[in-house]
Amino acid sequence: MSIRFRENTDRFFSRLFSFTGLLTIALLAGIFFMLVYNSVSFFLNTEPIDFFTGFQWNPGNKGSYGILPLIASTVLVTFGAMLIAVPLGIFTAAYMSEFADRKLQKFLKPVIEMLAAIPSVAVGFLGIVVIGPGIAKLFGIQNGLNALNGSILLAIMSLPTIITVAEDAIHAVPASYKEASLGLGADKWETLFRVTLPAALPGLIAAVMLGLGRAIGETMTVLMATGNSLAFPDGYLDSIRTITATIAIEMGEVPYQTTHYYALFAIATVLFVITLVVNLLGEEIAKHYRKFGA
Amino acid sequence: MCACSQEIRTIKIKGSDTEVNLVTELAESFHKIDKSCYLSISGGGSGLGIASLLNGQADIATSSRELNSEETELFKKRGIELDTFVFAEDAIAFVVSPSLSLDSLTTETLARILDGTLTDWASLTGEKQPINIYGRQSNSGTYDFVKDKLKIQFSRKAKEMNGNAQILEAIKADPSGIGYVGAGYVLNDRNGQSRDIKVLSVSQDKNSPAFSPLDSNAVFQHQYYFRRHLFQFIRKSSAEVAAPFIDFEKSTTGTGIIRKSGYYPVKIF
Amino acid sequence: MKKQKKHIGGWILLLGSTILICTFLVNIIFHLFSKGIPVLSWDFIFGYPTDGMTKGGIFPAIIGTIMVTLITTVFAVPFGICCALYLNEYAGESTLTGTIRASIRNLSGIPSIIYGLFGLALFVQSLKLGTSMLSAGLTLGLLSLPYIITTTEESLKRVPNSTREAALALGATQFESIRDFVIPQAMPGIITGIVLTIARVAGETAPILFTGVAFYITGIPGSVKQEFMALPYHLYMLSTQHQSIETVRPLAYGTVTVLILIIFLMNLVAFYIRYKFRENE
Numbered sequence: 004m005s006i007r008f009r010e011n012t013d014r015f016f017s018r019l020f021s022f023t024g025l026l027t028i029a030l031l032a033g034i035f036f037m038l039v040y041n042s043v044s045f046f047l048n049t050e051p052i053d054f055f056t057g058f059q060w061n062p063g064n065k066g067s068y069g070i071l072p073l074i075a076s077t078v079l080v081t082f083g084a085m086l087i088a089v090p091l092g093i094f095t096a097a098y099m100s101e102f103a104d105r106k107l108q109k110f111l112k113p114v115i116e117m118l119a120a121i122p123s124v125a126v127g128f129l130g131i132v133v134i135g136p137g138i139a140k141l142f143g144i145q146n147g148l149n150a151l152n153g154s155i156l157l158a159i160m161s162l163p164t165i166i167t168v169a170e171d172a173i174h175a176v177p178a179s180y181k182e183a184s185l186g187l188g189a190d191k192w193e194t195l196f197r198v199t200l201p202a203a204l205p206g207l208i209a210a211v212m213l214g215l216g217r218a219i220g221e222t223m224t225v226l227m228a229t230g231n232s233l234a235f236p237d238g239y240l241d242s243i244r245t246i247t248a249t250i251a252i253e254m255g256e257v258p259y260q261t262t263h264y265y266a267l268f269a270i271a272t273v274l275f276v277i278t279l280v281v282n283l284l285g286e287e288i289a290k291h292y293r294k295f296g297a
Numbered sequence: 298m299c300a301c302s303q304e305i306r307t308i309k310i311k312g313s314d315t316e317v318n319l320v321t322e323l324a325e326s327f328h329k330i331d332k333s334c335y336l337s338i339s340g341g342g343s344g345l346g347i348a349s350l351l352n353g354q355a356d357i358a359t360s361s362r363e364l365n366s367e368e369t370e371l372f373k374k375r376g377i378e379l380d381t382f383v384f385a386e387d388a389i390a391f392v393v394s395p396s397l398s399l400d401s402l403t404t405e406t407l408a409r410i411l412d413g414t415l416t417d418w419a420s421l422t423g424e425k426q427p428i429n430i431y432g433r434q435s436n437s438g439t440y441d442f443v444k445d446k447l448k449i450q451f452s453r454k455a456k457e458m459n460g461n462a463q464i465l466e467a468i469k470a471d472p473s474g475i476g477y478v479g480a481g482y483v484l485n486d487r488n489g490q491s492r493d494i495k496v497l498s499v500s501q502d503k504n505s506p507a508f509s510p511l512d513s514n515a516v517f518q519h520q521y522y523f524r525r526h527l528f529q530f531i532r533k534s535s536a537e538v539a540a541p542f543i544d545f546e547k548s549t550t551g552t553g554i555i556r557k558s559g560y561y562p563v564k565i566f
Numbered sequence: 567m568k569k570q571k572k573h574i575g576g577w578i579l580l581l582g583s584t585i586l587i588c589t590f591l592v593n594i595i596f597h598l599f600s601k602g603i604p605v606l607s608w609d610f611i612f613g614y615p616t617d618g619m620t621k622g623g624i625f626p627a628i629i630g631t632i633m634v635t636l637i638t639t640v641f642a643v644p645f646g647i648c649c650a651l652y653l654n655e656y657a658g659e660s661t662l663t664g665t666i667r668a669s670i671r672n673l674s675g676i677p678s679i680i681y682g683l684f685g686l687a688l689f690v691q692s693l694k695l696g697t698s699m700l701s702a703g704l705t706l707g708l709l710s711l712p713y714i715i716t717t718t719e720e721s722l723k724r725v726p727n728s729t730r731e732a733a734l735a736l737g738a739t740q741f742e743s744i745r746d747f748v749i750p751q752a753m754p755g756i757i758t759g760i761v762l763t764i765a766r767v768a769g770e771t772a773p774i775l776f777t778g779v780a781f782y783i784t785g786i787p788g789s790v791k792q793e794f795m796a797l798p799y800h801l802y803m804l805s806t807q808h809q810s811i812e813t814v815r816p817l818a819y820g821t822v823t824v825l826i827l828i829i830f831l832m833n834l835v836a837f838y839i840r841y842k843f844r845e846n847e
Binding site for chain 3: 010017020024025026027028030032033034037090092094095097102103111114116117118120121122124125128129133159166192193195216222247254255267268271274275281282283286
Binding site for chain 2: 059062139145146148226227230231232233235242244252253255256257258259261
């Protein structure tokens with residue numbers, strides 16, 4: 004094979020590879036552009052004020068497209084999920100990092116990965132057959148398809164993310180911090196709660212943000228297990244409809260290029276922006292914790 | 298005989314959840330005698346079926362309601378022509394728990410329950426229990442049908458279930474609930490679970506007799522208030538491909554399956 | 567005394583949480599499998615749904631999942647590996663590279679349903695592919711890209727620079743050094759990433775909802791332009807929309823068991839590859 008040929012091949016592939024790199028930017032830009040383009044089409048026909056402050060999501064010919072009930076539902080269920088998942092996740096991560104011996108760690112890591120591997124439909128199914136009826140029996144209500152069910156299920160889904168990132172963060176705290184604390188007379192619990200965890204705080208916050216991002220974007224689980232009622236939610240035992248569930252339910256039934264169609268893209272844009280902000284925040288904070296460790 | 302040629306013809310059928318199981322059974326039988334057509338069937342609601350027709354993503358839309366004016370507009374605007382085929386009659390059953398001491402309702406009371414004016418069973422049964430409504434979502438033809446027949450807007454507190462089956466499940470578990478499903482679902486519950494569910498009879502006012510949707514004569518003679526045609530809308534451009542399946546639905550085998558599913562096949566004149 | 571209380575408190579919080587999480591997993595698997603495994607049989611796995619989906623098997627759903635995952639892999643793997651090669655082997659640290667990396671990170675955080683919308687707008691509508699296995703497979707391919715790129719890049723990073731330099735010193739072009747030296751060494755890691763991506767894609771429902779999945783099909787799809795059945799959607803339908811929910815509940819348990827078994831199997835394969843690879847290191 005001549006040098007010429009090999010050099011040309013080299014150059015060709017080099018260009019090919021760079022091209023694919025640019026395509027990923029094109030992909031992100033494409034998604035963003037599609038969302039914005041269709042949202043703008045929506046706002047040409049409707050008052051933005053009504054969209055962002057309206058209390059009723061009632062599509063149809065003279066329908067109202069108020070996003071507030073959807074946002075309230077999403078906030079309610081993800082807040083509940085974080086309430087459950089954050090303490091559980093951080094304490095488990097602390098245990099895995101600081102107290103479990105090597106053998107136990109080798110066992111626990113796959114356990115967490117298995118939990119992460121369970122698909123969202125399966126978790127939603129669980130909500131319908133086990134947790135929903137359980138909630139119904141516990142609270143003496145008739146139907147367990149509500150925000151509480153959704154929160155528990157979303158917690159199950161975000162836990163692996165929170166645990167993995169938090170464990171990395173706690174593990175990355177230099178041994179010198181712990182040794183110094185123990186040397187000053189603190190026991191391992193005081194060290195953990197007063198030295199290690201605070202030192203790992205940026206990483207812990209990153210873990211929470213990533214878990215939150217996961218919970219906000221989840222579709223099937225909430226679709227199957229939260230009742231999907233359009234009324235503004237009253238509390239955790241109320242049926243709710245999140246942004247993701249609304250898109251999933253209504254997208255199939257809209258003729259393309261109608262106001263309703265554009266409205267769904269508008270709420271998808273809101274969802275996109277929210278998850279983007281949450282993930283970016285998490286990343287920024289994580290950058291701060293990289294001063295520890297490699 | 299088989300009218301599909303050697304190459305595989307694809308027929309996409311989408312639409313009403315009330316009809317999806319029936320259409321699945323029809324497709325199953327159809328496939329046994331004619332293997333050259335590939336049918337793919339989806340539910341999701343009458344709204345989804347009609348939208349799919351508009352979007353070119355379906356050949357046949359099954360719908361439990363007529364096209365509304367916006368849809369007819371859109372079809373005209375996009376230059377899509379349709380054939381309409383009424384392939385069955387259905388009745389909507391209003392279901393409650395057997396423990397509720399109520400057997401029939403007037404349409405007026407029903408309207409007041411479903412739009413949220415009446416929130417407690419006390420005035421009807423003497424027992425103080427909150428009324429829990431289990432209904433469908435806006436993409437459901439059943440939802441639209443009940444809404445239009447009663448000329449109401451549903452209460453915002455109504456729970457929107459994903460399908461007929463979920464409504465039946467909810468009613469079985471909730472002694473103070475009320476829901477609406479296609480009568481075919483109740484009739485067709487193969488484990489004879491109609492014992493866990495009570496179907497209310499409906500009268501048009503206090504002095505008229507009340508009819509039950511389980512009474513086939515009442516349905517055919519249009520005496521039961523909540524009865525409706527089940528439609529299939531076919532794109533004229535797909536009419537040739539879809540013809541063998543439509544013919545099958547009209548055949549003795551086809552109508553037999555429709556009847557077995559708890560619907561009333563439309564009598565062919 | 568106070569210290570002892572703190573100790574007990576600490577143990578309860580930490581060990582308690584860990585045990586709770588482990589029991590979650592065990593309970594979930596146990597509950598689903600105990601009701602699902604009895605349903606599994608030759609007919610269930612290889613048979614067709616019958617009697618309006620109240621009896622029979624889930625074969626078309628299994629095949630559909632396999633076929634659409636294949637399309638996803640064929641599309642996303644070459645694309646993803648090329649991009650990872652670019653980032654790790656060719657690109658320096660410039661604003662462009664930084665932007666590309668940021669794009670990839672952001673892409674991985676986007677909810678799957680937005681990918682579904684994008685797939686609908688791009689593949690189903692603009693490219694006129696219609697609702698089909700191809701549209702769904704391509705949409706899932708886009709979804710998997712960030713993950714494949716990231717895992718491939720990590721594997722490439724693990725190959726020491728000395729390998730590359732040695733090859734170049736011997737007269738190879740950059741492309742040849744990558745093709746003959748770097749990639750073979752990074753292969754186990756790359757394959758692990760691919761296997762894990764497949765495991766994830768097999769369970770995704772939201773992106774295929776409006777791009778091509780169907781409730782029932784009368785045969786195995788003969789062309790990629792046809793609609794298909796898939797395990798996760800089948801589970802969703804059986805548990806929420808079907809006519810006789812209680813009759814088909816056992817089928818739902820069977821479906822979720824098959825789905826989880828397939829996913830766990832892939833994860834085990836990935837673990838095994840990773841384990842063997844670490845041994846050789």
